Amino acid sequence: MRCTYGLLMSGVALAAPGFAPAAESLGKDLTATIVLHNMPCDKVVNAKRNSDSDYNASCQDGNRYHVYIDAAGHVAVQKL
Amino acid sequence: MAVPARGADTQPAPARGSTPAVSATGTKANASVASPPKTVAAAPSGPQPAQHAGTRSASATGTTATARAAAAPATLDLKSLEQRLRDTKAIGVFTKLSLKIQVDDLLADMKAFHGGRSLPPLPELRQSYESLLLKVVTVLQNGDPQLASAVSASRDSIWTLLSDPKKFSEIT
Secondary structure (H helix, E strand, O other), rough: OHHHHHHHHHHHHOOOOOHHEEEEEEHEEEEEEEEOOOOOOOEEEEEEEEEEOEEEEEOOOEEEEEEEEEEOOOEEEEEE | HHHHHHHHEEEOOOOOOOOOOOOOOOOOOOOOOOOOOOOOOOOOOOOOOOOOOOOOOOHHHHHHHHHHHHHHHEEEHHHHHHHHHOOOOOOOOOHHHHHHHHHHHHHHHHHHHHHOOOOOOOOHHHHHHHHHHHHHHHOOOOOOOOHHHHHOHHHHHHHHHHHHHHHHHHHH
8 A cells, every 4th residue: 555655656746758748648647557556667658559548658667568448448457 | 569468467447336436438427426516514613602501601612613613524515526536637547547447346345335245344445445545636636736635625524425324325
């Protein structure tokens, strides 16, 4: 819980340098989403769009995730 | 890049409930933690005169009333709170959807609890609730501090609604 909170804090608090505003916003969204799924990610620094609501996110700490909305309408986070 | 199979290691947020709350995807008309706006009756704010001899002094009564007013929950407009969560640009769609699913889970657990099914006891549900609220406030506090404060200030009021079977049935 404390760990989640800490990660969440750092994830949403930091803006990624070099990100355009929209990309920065997406980065924050993906970071918060990954952390809400109890997976480690200090900050998303790169996100590749696969399709609508479907991204591959790379975190600064090296973790990579597939974040997407599944057929049931739920957000899924899959470690790559 | 090939899209990986959506199977192993996938961790979709569980969704047992059917009453969305913090939804942003418009997948369903939401009733969730929503209820008609509820306004908590204001406690008397000023000193109340002693009505007759033998009652507490006016000063003591006034102090009590003031303390009561301070302790009274702020006006809770759940509908508007929910709408503000939907509308805020402080958090993105993925985050809103993830939170919504967790809210749905909590509501499902509360519903089961009130239904008498053996589930986590109330203190555990309260802990889940506090944890979820903390997440909501955390993701909001940088982008929409006012909404974060509003959510935080409504913490006890919302729990009162959730934990009271009668009130809970009115909002679900």
